[in-house]
Amino acid sequence: MELRLTPAERAFAETVRGFFATEYPQDVLAKVREGSLLTREDQVRAQCALQSRGWFAIGWPEQFGGPGWTPTERYIFEQELERAGAPNIIPMAVIYIGPIICAFGTPEQRQRWLPDILESRAMWAQGYSEPESGSDLASLGMSAVRDGDDYILDGTKIWTSGAHWADWIFCLVRTSRGERKQQGISLVCVPMDAPGVRVEPIISIDGTHELNRVTFDRVRTPIANRIGEEGQGWHYANVLLASERLSYAHIGRKKSDLQAIRRMASDLPGDFAETMIEEPGFAERLASVEIAASVIEISVLRALTGEPDAAVISALKIACTEAAQQITELWLELADRYRQPFLERTLSGWNRTLPEAKRFAVPQTASYLFERAQTIYGGATEVQKNIIWRLLARANALPRQGQAVS
Incomplete structure (x- = not known):
């Protein structure tokens, strides 16, 4: 499968590329390149520039403010955003809950929430995981008890990204209990300044x-x-x-990272070869991830142009997150090799300048630490494998665990 752009699509790609070069906040791009943390104000300015x-x-129906793009145009946009080094769009509002409000919200809810999301006047958080309900999300226990025209909520959500910035949080809560643990769960939105809401920071290993x-x-x-029907x-x-797991692809960023790794490794002296890129072990690892990224790209294009089932999306989530982790491991190996030329170049006579070394080592180390969570959040890899097995077993009548095979 090959992506061949029409003249109109090539022109669109040039338009998007020009936008990031001239209209997008350049200081935000500089911060990302330096590995500096973005503030809420930085994110808002970046989002407003896109809007x-x-x-x-990008994933909304045109009638609610989406751009009306074809799947190929959306793919081109995401490629150019990542080629430019722009920060990922904060997904909780515009990628996660926005399309759900478009599809299942009431007219009043759409009028109330969608404009504030589009104009970045409100940020959202996702209240799914709980201290005892992470991968097994259906076992969640946070309760929502009716009291007149209100729900009274009691419980705890954890690993909640961006809650300290958020104005709203959408939560999965238990409004009743059925025979199956998936029954009786409702989707309820809560303002973060409501009395009784308390946010406690969790500081990551990199501070x-x-x-x-x-x-x-x-x-x-x-x-x-409450969005939609109670209990649904x-x-x-x-x-x-499904949308969240497909959003982990980041093909453009993977390709840019791999190109940069190959370029920089070609300039570094190796331990057992003239350059690091000629070392069989490193070259094999790099080529393996490059092949994986190409396969993922084709699979994502197929998913964007059709209606992929849950098994396909789960398989893609596994492949995307594992490739992301492998890329950070290559970056870390590259950063480790950069130490030697600095220490030994005087004695060895190797006197090339290394302008990229100071720029990439710190942010890529932080990325390595952060990406350890990719195979957990959004549904752990083990959960995705269970989903794939159940769907394949259902479709093909495969024997279940412990069942004899005739």
Whole structure:
């Protein structure tokens, strides 16, 4: 499968590339290149720049403010965004809950929430995982008890990205209990300044603050803030998670990283070869990830142009996140090799300048640490494998675990 762009699509790619070169906040791009942490204000300015062209809500129907792109145009945009080194769009509002509000929200909810998301006047957090319900999300226990026209919420959400920036949080809560644990779950939205909501930071190993623990102590929120029908939250969550898992592809960033690794490794002296790129072990690892990225790209293009089932999306999630981790491992190996030329170049006579060394080592080390979580969040790899097995067993009548094979 080969992506062949039409003249109109090539012109669109040039337009997007020009936008990032001239209209997008250049200081934000500089911060990303340096590995500096972006502030909420930086993210808002970046999102507003995209929205000035109508390019922010890339997954929304055109009637609600989406750009009306074809799957190929969306793919081109995402490639150019990552080629430019722009930060990823914060997904919680515009990629996760926005399409759910478009599809299942009431007219009043759409009018209330969608414009604020489009104009970046409100940020959102996702309240799914709990201290005892991470990979097994259906076992969640946070309760929502009706009291007149309100729900009263009690419970805790954890690993909540961006909750300290958020104005709203959408939560999976238990409104009743059925025979199956997936039953009786509802999707409810809560303002973060509601009485009884408490946000506690979780500081990551590299000292950054992105994750949080959010506690709800008898928090009152109107039933009108529930999206869709009561007890149907598991269905809406699975629709959302399909989009979330496909959003991990980041093909453009993977390709850019791999090109940079290959270029820099070609300039570094190796331990057992003239350059690092000629060392069989490193060359094999790099080529393996390059092949994986190419396969992922073709699979994502197929997924964007069709209606992939849950097994395909789960397989892609595994492949994308594992490739991302492998790329960070290559970066870390490259950073380790950069030490030797600095220490030995005077004695060896190797006197090339290394202008990229100071720029990439710190942010790529931080990326290595952060990406350890990729195979956990959004549904752990083990959960994705279970999903694939169940769907294949159902489709092909495969024997289940412990069942004899005749």
